[in-house]
Amino acid sequence: MPSIYIETFGCQMNEADSRYIAERAASAGYRIAEAVEDANVVVLNTCTVRESAERRAYGRMNHFKALKTADPGVRLVVTGCLAEQERDAMRRRAPHVDAVFGTRELALLGDRLADWAQESALDVLAERDRRDSMLRFALGGSADGVTDAFSHLRAFVTVQRGCSYYCTFCIVPHVRGRFDHRPQRAIVDEARARIAKGAREIMLVGQTVNAWRDPAGGADFGDLCKTVANEPGLERLTFISPHPKDFTHKALDDLAGIPQLNSRIHLPLQSASDALLRRMNRKYTLSQFDCVVDAIKSKMPGTAITTDIIVGFPGETEDDFEATLSYVRGGVFANAYTFIYSMRQGTPAARWEQVSHEVAHDRFVRLVDAQNEVTRRYHDCKVGRVVRALIAGDSKKDATRLTAKTTDNVTIVAPKPPDWASRNGVQGHPYAPTPWLDIAIESAHVWGCAGAVVARAERFADAGAPVKQPVVDLI
Numbered sequence: 099m100p101s102i103y104i105e106t107f108g109c110q111m112n113e114a115d116s117r118y119i120a121e122r123a124a125s126a127g128y129r130i131a132e133a134v135e136d137a138n139v140v141v142l143n144t145c146t147v148r149e150s151a152e153r154r155a156y157g158r159m160n161h162f163k164a165l166k167t168a169d170p171g172v173r174l175v176v177t178g179c180l181a182e183q184e185r186d187a188m189r190r191r192a193p194h195v196d197a198v199f200g201t202r203e204l205a206l207l208g209d210r211l212a213d214w215a216q217e218s219a220l221d222v223l224a225e226r227d228r229r230d231s232m233l234r235f236a237l238g239g240s241a242d243g244v245t246d247a248f249s250h251l252r253a254f255v256t257v258q259r260g261c262s263y264y265c266t267f268c269i270v271p272h273v274r275g276r277f278d279h280r281p282q283r284a285i286v287d288e289a290r291a292r293i294a295k296g297a298r299e300i301m302l303v304g305q306t307v308n309a310w311r312d313p314a315g316g317a318d319f320g321d322l323c324k325t326v327a328n329e330p331g332l333e334r335l336t337f338i339s340p341h342p343k344d345f346t347h348k349a350l351d352d353l354a355g356i357p358q359l360n361s362r363i364h365l366p367l368q369s370a371s372d373a374l375l376r377r378m379n380r381k382y383t384l385s386q387f388d389c390v391v392d393a394i395k396s397k398m399p400g401t402a403i404t405t406d407i408i409v410g411f412p413g414e415t416e417d418d419f420e421a422t423l424s425y426v427r428g429g430v431f432a433n434a435y436t437f438i439y440s441m442r443q444g445t446p447a448a449r450w451e452q453v454s455h456e457v458a459h460d461r462f463v464r465l466v467d468a469q470n471e472v473t474r475r476y477h478d479c480k481v482g483r484v485v486r487a488l489i490a491g492d493s494k495k496d497a498t499r500l501t502a503k504t505t506d507n508v509t510i511v512a513p514k515p516p517d518w519a520s521r522n523g524v525q526g527h528p529y530a531p532t533p534w535l536d537i538a539i540e541s542a543h544v545w546g547c548a549g550a551v552v553a554r555a556e557r558f559a560d561a562g563a564p565v566k567q568p569v570v571d572l573i
């Protein structure tokens with residue numbers, strides 16, 4: 099059986115695309131490889147939103163050259179935003195890449211995988227123990243989110259591709275094109291199919307997800323969420339990333355009426371300076387953003403709001419930055435993804451006078467410190483409580499621990515209970531049928547919380563059955 103390894107950079111849109119590729123590959127007869135050196139086909143799903151992601155993608159392509167040298171039968175495929183934007187340059191810079199597919203060519207990529215699976219050479223290669231251990235050591239890395247025993251529990255459903263808003267820093271509309279909304283029927287059918295395959299949580303994904311409109315009937319995002327939530331068996335619903343300007347009172351009322359809605363909304367602010375928001379072409383002012391925050395808090399009490407913030411955007415003055423810093427210190431956000439502005443050729447902001455790296459870095463550190471304090475306080479409130487969280491898998495840092503995510507998207511780490519056993523098939527893990535964990539929180543950190551698993555449940559609404567505790571050796 100041929101095998102495929104998929105490595106993903108960037109946003110949830112790319113993660114959703116990687117899962118689609120994995121599913122097309124599986125239906126064409128591929129096994130998902132957990133290590134790149136075990137694969138016949140290696141897919142790199144790239145991102146170009148930041149320069150660092152672009153550099154890392156080219157770095158990985160160069161790394162993978164060793165695979166091709168050791169075994170010319172291996173196919174290396176690049177997809178994602180960088181593939182869309184740099185198709186020609188990539189052929190020059192990485193001539194060992196076998197195929198490049200843009201973000202709108204995933205179906206073609208699926209067809210090509212099926213063709214390759216037919217070729218007998220792959221079957222021959224699959225039987226051979228063909229890569230030496232030095233290669234395994236040299237390549238490193240891990241595939242994201244498509245192989246583990248629990249990834250089917252949290253399903254991404256793409257509702258829309260592209261974006262028509264043209265924020266002046268953003269490459270997405272240039273690379274992925276303008277809005278292309280999927281029909282409601284296709285979205286609901288996919289959600290239903292995911293639930294039938296064991297999904298407990300559906301994440302609706304779009305670059306500006308709440309701008310979605312049904313191309314035929316005109317239903318809006320609130321209507322869509324209500325319809326998906328009505329699917330029998332759906333336990334939790336979430337979405338990413340909404341645009342602040344597209345949250346109407348009607349949409350928020352619709353969301354507030356959905357019992358399965360997760361208690362976290364990601365609301366990208368980018369800057370709290372009106373002057374910068376204008377230069378960024380964000381289409382809202384700080385006070386309009388604040389109105390959305392207030393509406394979320396009053397209609398959905400207890401909902402955590404998280405955000406994205408850019409520092410060092412061209413023209414950002416100390417006063418602009420102080421406005422952002424002070425807003426963050428006000429404690430609005432449970433968490434924030436903070437970035438130093440990354441110049442993207444082809445966007446308007448790339449032509450403007452840049453803030454020096456030293457100044458941007460200094461502001462970045464101050465902003466991260468401020469948000470970390472707020473985030474830590476948010477996590478502190480969970481200490482001493484038992485929280486319910488959906489299992490995510492092994493802790494990346496410590497194989498004796500597991501990780502889980504609460505409905506407000508906080509990472510929880512806990513020692514694996516004694517009845518945790520090794521994997522037995524992709525969905526055969528003993529915790530896969532009872533993936534909701536009750537975890538007694540013992541400590542809070544900036545990254546999340548740590549605790550002990552005390553119970554587990556099959557359904558979100560079920561009471562948890564106690565989990566056997568480890569025997570403590572006092573001698």
Ligand code: SF4
Nearest residue numbers: 261264265268270305
């Ligand atoms: S809303 Fe702005 S930041 Fe978001 S994808 Fe569209 S152009 Fe990019």
